[in-house]
Amino acid sequence: MNRKTVYFTAPYQVELREESLPAIGADEVLVETVCSAISAGTEMLVYRGQFPQLTDVHDQFSSDLKYPIAYGYACVGIIRETGANVDRSFRDKLVFGFQPHTSGFICQPSDLILAPDSFSAETCSFLPNMETAVNLVQDAAPILGERVLVFGQGVVGLLTASLLYEFPIEVLVTADCFDLRRNASLEIGVNETFDPKNIYQSIYAEEKFDLVLELSGNPTALNEAIALTRYNGKIVIGSWYGGKVAPLDLGGMFHRSRIKMISSQVSTIAPELSGRWDKARRFELAWKTLKRVQPQKWITHRFPIEEASKAYELVDKNPHETIQVLLEY
Numbered sequence: 001m002n003r004k005t006v007y008f009t010a011p012y013q014v015e016l017r018e019e020s021l022p023a024i025g026a027d028e029v030l031v032e033t034v035c036s037a038i039s040a041g042t043e044m045l046v047y048r049g050q051f052p053q054l055t056d057v058h059d060q061f062s063s064d065l066k067y068p069i070a071y072g073y074a075c076v077g078i079i080r081e082t083g084a085n086v087d088r089s090f091r092d093k094l095v096f097g098f099q100p101h102t103s104g105f106i107c108q109p110s111d112l113i114l115a116p117d118s119f120s121a122e123t124c125s126f127l128p129n130m131e132t133a134v135n136l137v138q139d140a141a142p143i144l145g146e147r148v149l150v151f152g153q154g155v156v157g158l159l160t161a162s163l164l165y166e167f168p169i170e171v172l173v174t175a176d177c178f179d180l181r182r183n184a185s186l187e188i189g190v191n192e193t194f195d196p197k198n199i200y201q202s203i204y205a206e207e208k209f210d211l212v213l214e215l216s217g218n219p220t221a222l223n224e225a226i227a228l229t230r231y232n233g234k235i236v237i238g239s240w241y242g243g244k245v246a247p248l249d250l251g252g253m254f255h256r257s258r259i260k261m262i263s264s265q266v267s268t269i270a271p272e273l274s275g276r277w278d279k280a281r282r283f284e285l286a287w288k289t290l291k292r293v294q295p296q297k298w299i300t301h302r303f304p305i306e307e308a309s310k311a312y313e314l315v316d317k318n319p320h321e322t323i324q325v326l327l328e329y
Contacts, residue, residue, distance in 0.1 A: 038074075080092075131283060133289075209228055
């Protein structure tokens, strides 16, 4: 059996390759992909050649993250075949897998996450980003009555704002460069949303914010986050900047303000929570929040896998037109 897989072969170069799948093992299953979600953050670093490990020969992962590379982590599909040692009841189940963009793959059932009943494949494709949003909010730990600002209203930013909106905080303000995403943010119910360059026009900016989340993917936003965080406030950095760098202004009020800056990344659980939380519990919560938020409303484009190069070109050149872009199989 053959499959089609998306490969990044050089900066701004995407290629669809046909490959042979090996025979299914006794402890494995064959998954036929229905759709997969493009990450406008991490994947675009790979697409643009800004992924630091691609050029850092001293990095322990450099041998795995070099062109050509199949990359992605949001595949949803249906189990079509089961190995001799796998329960046949798994067949025809909708599942999620952290797999590159490919029309089919073989893995062990333990590497998959069964979708809850009634979930569509499109909704399931948001699972990794919702897990990230859950992690961000847990690391941020908002307090009753706080004033909160979120930079970036891409998929992760919108999901995070949706979760924060459920908290009894005093103010929730968001910022994004694009009208489409700010409008989606307003539909969540946030108090205000701004273009970052106009954020100081907010009636809430004068008193600053107790909690700021930087999810824009733009390292220059960190200076704005610092400037808008009040004394003893907290900044949670969920963006991954890859090879992008920007100077930070730490010589002004930051030095005296006792501002806490926290790195938040979904691959681990914060140590202070790890006694009570594990990945399984966090995924369970992510499914519940997906059901409430219904993020499939933020899918702006769908491309057949054969047009993957057009999908990446759109996200790269016209991000103002997109929120979530899907590949279909």
